[in-house]
Amino acid sequence: MVPLNYFLILAAILFSIGVIGFVMKRNVITMFMSIELMLNSVNLTFVAFSRYIQNLSGQIFVFFVMVIAAAEAAVGLAIIVALYRNRESLNVDEADRMKL
């Protein structure tokens, strides 16, 4: 069987990639994807611990993290759409004014 340490190190590597991505990237969608990477590494840590200490609470936690990730994705992407649409409509207004 693969030792617990390996899973934890894999999770830590994925987590730091997520953090670095969040800090370095400027594109909001990619920043958001980096956050998803971080959440995944957290989930991996939970599942690994849950298996090795034989306690199901960790898997339940993962279940809730997924629910939250889905809710955050819906809200976050809606904010991105609102930001984008607002800018688009602003441009349209300017164009109208120029015609007049």
Next chain:
Amino acid sequence: MFNQYFQPNDILIIYPELLLALFAMGVMIIDLFLDRAWKVLNAFTALVGIAYAAYALYRLKSNALNLSGYNHAILNDSFAIYFQFVFLIATALVILISARYLSIEGENRGDYYALILLSLIGMNFMVMGIDLITLYIALELMAVSEYILVGYLRTNRQSNEAAMKFFLLGAFSSGILLYGISLLYGISGSTDLRVIAQRLAERPSHDPIALVAVVTLTAGLLFKIGGVPFHQWLPDAYEGAPSTITTFISVAPKAASFALILRIFIVGLKPLETSWVPVLSVVCVLTMTLGNITAISQSNIKRLLAYSSIAHAGYLLLGLIAGNEYGITGIAIYFLVYAFMNIGIWTLVVAMRRKDLIGDQIQDMAGMIYKNPGAAVLMLVFLLSLAGIPPTAGFIGKYYLFASVIQTHHYVLAVIAVLNAAISLYYYFRVVVVMFMSEKTDEEKMTLSPGVLTSLAVTLVFTLLIGIYPEPFIRFAQNSLSLFQ
């Protein structure tokens, strides 16, 4: 037959939250049947819900203490009940000032109040929870509602950007917080804070993994209260959000996050005290100093108050570092006081919003004493209270917090805190000088709706009353000491 799922008792414990949920959905349904002119009724519905929930909470408080429910997922002790009262008061005051503001902005809909009530439910569970899963999901319920509310003015570019920034940094900090929680779960094998404390006590004191867990957990939580170095989101979110929502998030969610921090650190991480007290002391000094020094150079009143609120988070950390009865009472009384004085001052900022004038520059307040003498005097009282000058309520809060660190012999911290309080006098008085000494630049008067007037009257009375006659309020705040049991 359902005994293994839940007990009849469980429903009683969360009765106030069930009422709030009912009214949150009710306000959205009623909204469908209201004409534009009657949208103000939504605010009434929400207020009735809050009053009803407060009554239910009062009944719960007088019936029994330390109610534990849902398989020990929540513990509705007097600490939790105290903070729930603070949230209910703060939310009610915010709803009072919202109706007029929303109709000026042209976004007067029922879902605004529904979101506020739902985020209130999240905060209530945050102070009741004793299990990390419950605490985390309650925190997210509060946070997700806040992201939406900050971006509520969806045709306003600034509000969109504030929501974007708040959301990204909030989600990022949740990720870091979760990583800490996952390690804590790994080394203790449980999500119950009391079990975690037991298991941590059995481990060697200098434990690198536990240290990593504490540091990530602290970093994630500091984001939520705007502690340095995780404070950058705060001024932008405060400036861009609708002013009423800024009023809301500067008080209630901050109190909820602080209560969560108290519960996690005092109950769960007590055995690791030697590793988190030094970290928090450094953060506390940085937060106070940076908040106050940056506030000096602000010309926008919203940003000035945002930095002042960062500094206040620093003062509040003093109580946690002391971690004794004085400190916890101090934090509790400070949030009650903060709810009144901060909502008072933000209400005045909201009232300065007129149809064509945003009114958020300090210069817009020039000569306020000639235009609106009443408002100028009120502003003076709230500013004095924020600065912590007797006989206002702010003095009582600061007194308890500063005394708590002296009791635990953190003299350096106490001296730095007092120096910071002195620095803060400078920028609070700069506002006073503009209001009282400058010539007025325009003739625009404030628009004071009945809701705003009520809110101002309540906040003024309590800001002075707590300062002059603090005993009953301190006794009320000492309810929070059940945290130590």
Next chain:
Amino acid sequence: MMTFDQILFYALAVIAVLSAIMVITRRNPVHSALFLITTLFCVAGIYLQLHAEFLAAVQVIVYVGGIMVLFLFVIMLVNLETLSQERRFNRQWHIAILVSVVLLVEFGTIIWRGKAALQLPANQPLMDTLTTNNSEQLGVVLYQQYMLPFEIASFLLLVAIIGAVILAKRRLSSDGK
């Protein structure tokens, strides 16, 4: 000599890390999203190795099938060129440095001291049934021990629905005259 289990783990781990690096280095967000999906699949595979069958299934259905599809929709809906040109954030180096230092400490101790550093809590009398009937076990714990968080989650989803509607919908009742 490596067992099949180990070979599988290494393969999944290497692919997961490599595609995670691709996620944060690609310029085109569609490519990033596709690499993220690869990472998510690999993590689902690792869940299977850890006998979390239910979560592996949920990972594929909810994360890949739901969340990532939502991402791709938004990427196609929104012209990202305009969004990415702007600098909305200061680069927060101090956070990156802090987190990297913390993680390094952790790597160091886990690798250096091996399993001893972890000192897992004493095993409870083991339900090795945990490995045989994962979904059933999970359901029982979820509905008995974690009933309340489950109920709060329903509020969270309600908030998400309200938020998505009011933020992304084109016209609301308050807009018109």
